[in-house]
Amino acid sequence: MLRQYELVERVKEYDPDADEALLNRAYVYTVQKHGTQKRASGDPYFSHPVEVAGLMTDLKLDQETIATALLHDTVEDTLTTIEDIERNFGTDIARLVDGVTKLSKIEQMPEDDRAAENLRKFLLAMSEDIRVLLVKLGDRLHNMRTLHFIKSPEKRQRIARETMEIYAPLAERVGMYEYMREMQLLAFEQLEPEGYRTIGQRLDQIRQQDTGQVDAIALAIKQALAEAGLKVEVSGREKHPYSIWRKMAERHVTFDQITDIMAFRVICENEGDCYRALGVLHTTWQFLPGRFKDYISTPKTNGYRSLHTALMYENSMRVEVQIRTRDMHRLNEFGLAAHWAYKQGSRPDGQVGWLRDLIEIVDHSHDAEELLEHTRMAIYQDRIFAFTPKGSLFQLPKGSTPVDFAFAVHTDLGLQTVGAKINGRHVPLRSQLANGDVVEIVKSAEADPQLAWLSFVVTGKARAAIRRAVRAKERAEVAELGQKLFDEIATRVPAKVGKKALRAAVKRLGLGDEEELMHAIGSAKLSDAAVMEALVPGCTAGMGPEEDWKERGTISIRGLSPGAGFQLAECCHPVPGDRIVGLRKPGEPVEVHAIDCITVANAMDADWRDLSWGQRSSGAVGRLRVTLYDRPGTLAETAGIFARNLANVQGLQQTHHDGPFTTYEIDLEVQDVPHLTRILSALRASDAVSGAERV
Structure with missing residues (x-):
């Protein structure tokens, strides 16, 4: 834990004009207020706010932010009030502490109770001063570092899941990739312990087997660039374990199939050198098409700037390379926090246009629904918020549809869904929800879920x-x-x-x-x-x-060798009365096909022979495709047609459902072609049947 004088010295190193007395008062105040409180680790509770303040000094944040970090838990965990903070430390610090406290309170609420107004407070707290979020991210990062001290596995997993789903994406949204990666790694360890352990062991094996390969590749890259007159710094590292795990899951591959485990970073002196370095690398080694991204000319929404490419190194080894300037690197790792260094003195411009837009929307919206209807900020990387018409909030995966929303509200509502409105407009059920949509589900007690829904639901x-x-x-x-x-x-x-x-x-x-x-x-x-x-x-x-x-229908075939076996082909389902041929394959029974079967047309060079049906052949299975009107009783009426025509149903499969129609493929045991034709005629004459044909 940082001592009082060590914390002050850290701040004075980058801000000689910092108010030393203010920092000392805040340090002593948090020690006194938390008193004998203990953390799960057994350490004094005040060690946590002190460590969070230390994280803020790593980001070179101003003295108000450092004081807020020191005081951020006093209102929530002690008898201290916001008025006490304002009286002792001023209005600005009290406002920041209040913002962090609001975030903590919302975080502790059950997910089902996080209605629209609570999310509004979350956005307001973050948008009024981004330093509130920076302190909260530091708070969460330190809690994750000490998560292993919590005895309850369920609580550890809950905190880890919340970190993975909310705080790591928030860190990415404001460009703090260093925080994002560490949060993901610590959460990954709790959520997927076996995967974490396995990937860690494989990476250890790679390190033990590595005979300086990473250093050799970095040196080769640096030498190639130096020969072109470029002064650069090159470093190599293994890919992030959680990044490897996610890539394995997305691509459905094993660890051994991931070939780009190593990544290299090239730091150039200026932007022009970045593009020159890229050209040298692409002419020295083969680059992989589709893997090049230019985030310098087109930065990410969080301000991230860099060139990304992938090269085919010696021995068919794929390596990723990022090329950027030193300033880009600093901003990429710490994002908005880098803009809040003491020298800035004002809100950053450019990369945080989304933040100004958010502030404007919050200031001018009349209610939370309107706020989120017009706010399409992807604060959460892979989650979206959607609301019921009464303002209840539901968190869903990105890509969710009204059907996912209905089942999230209640299983019975999902089962009775027949339509949906998004923001008051009727939409197809496969429409994807956007952040902040108000979703109204149209239901009917007579409705049934459709098999086709499985093609677009994601939950x-x-x-x-x-x-x-x-x-x-x-x-x-x-x-x-x-x-x-x-x-x-x-x-x-x-x-x-x-x-x-x-x-x-x-x-x-x-x-x-x-x-x-x-x-x-x-x-x-x-x-x-x-x-x-x-x-x-x-x-x-x-x-x-x-x-x-x-x-006891039997089938006999003329034209086969004595004792030769045969089987009726599944592709064309020939029945007595069809013209037939046989296809012979070595070691297999002869396949009997209808003469116009596509399989026969595609196998003209095969060993095939003319065949005919034997006397009294009957009982073959024909296949029909029948489209019924989707209303009660149509399937039963169809069954009655089969029964009246003495046809035995051997198989029934629903193949398609489209609005008012349902299509089935039905296998029928019939006497011959005339028998099958009579059944087709009866089906086509029925009011229950939209169409019927032989397959």
Whole structure:
């Protein structure tokens, strides 16, 4: 912990005119007020504000900011009031301490209670004086450095997650990359301990195996630039462990597949030298297309400026190189904090236009909803805030849609969603939400989640709920189809089927209940004969010709060698009556295709032969594509058509849902082409069917 005189000396080194008495008073005041309070580490509590003040001296911030860092916890954790701070240290320091205290209070609120007005206070506190945020970032960084002393794993993870989702992105938003990287690393250690440990071990192995390779590459870069007359500083380092982890997750690759573990930084004397250095590197080594970025001519919104490129070094090694001036480097590492050095004396311009815009919007907005409707500042790197019409605040991942929002509010609301309004305007459900949107969900008790939603929702809660609901809906529809088929089967047994016979059949088939039986019939897991036998044991012994083709249909093919095996192709589903050919592959049965199958057209050089159907061939499976109107009863009506035409459903799959239409692919066991044609005609004549065709 910094001693009182050490802290004062640090400030005096870069600000000889600093008020030494003010700093001494603030130091003594925080020691007295925190008294015997202890941190989780066992250290005196006042050691924390003193260390935060030390972090502010590293940034060379003014004396008011140092005093604020020393005092920032007194109002929250002791009996001290803002009035006490103002009386002892003046209006400016009291205002800064009050701002940091507001941020801390909002941070402690449950996420569901962080309504619009609370976020407004957050933005106001930050926008009134950016030094409030700088102190808060220093406060969070020091808390992360001592996080391991907290005994509760749940609390450590909560703080780490909040740091990763809020404070690290905030640090990046104001250009404080040094803070961002350390916060991410410390949070990563808590959130993904196994990943942290594994990557750390692999990096240790690389260091042990490295025979000065990093230094050799840095020297080669420096020599190439020196030969071109450029005076530069070159340093090399390993990529940030969390950066490696994120790249592995985004690219779905292993550590060994990450080839650009090393990065190098070139510090030039001026901007022109940066571009000359880039040209030398690109002519000396091959650069990787698509990896060059010019943030000097087009800085990032937080003011970051640098040239980024990637080179193919010897032995196919890829290395990243950043090129910048010394001033750029200082501003890049510490961002807005670098502008608040004591010599500046005023707010920075240029790179913080977003901050001035934010202040103006806050000053002129009438309520929080209006504030956030017009504020599109990406303060959070990968999160957005959206509001209900009543002002309740929900935090969602970037890219979220109204469907994600609905499920975030309540699962039942998500299940009943049929439409959405964003800021009062009707929008498609796949529309992406922007920061500050007010989202109104249009619901209906008759609605059902759609399988197509899975193509655009991004939250795990929404995806899981949609999958559960779709599975339940499909099960109900298949059971409805099964009931229709069962009713037809029941007419073919030599006895009236009552509740007693149905319960006995369920028991004989080893099923749980009637619904499970209907689902098994609808999904073609049970044959008609098996159901009939379960209902009336022995009734299938003398089945007539109609039942004979349905249950024991056989296929014979002419034109094959004696004893040769064959299989009907899945691509074209030939049925008796189609012209057919066979494709032979070594060691495999002959594949029987319809003559106009695209597979045959693409395999004219293959070993194929003319075939024909044998006598009495029946029971092949044809595939239909049927588009139904999306309203109750259409699937059941379709099942009735199949039953009346004595076609056995072998498979049913929903392939598309588009507004008022649902499309299914249905596999039917049929006698021959005329039988399949009669079924298609019956389907096309039905009011339930929009269209039907053979696949």
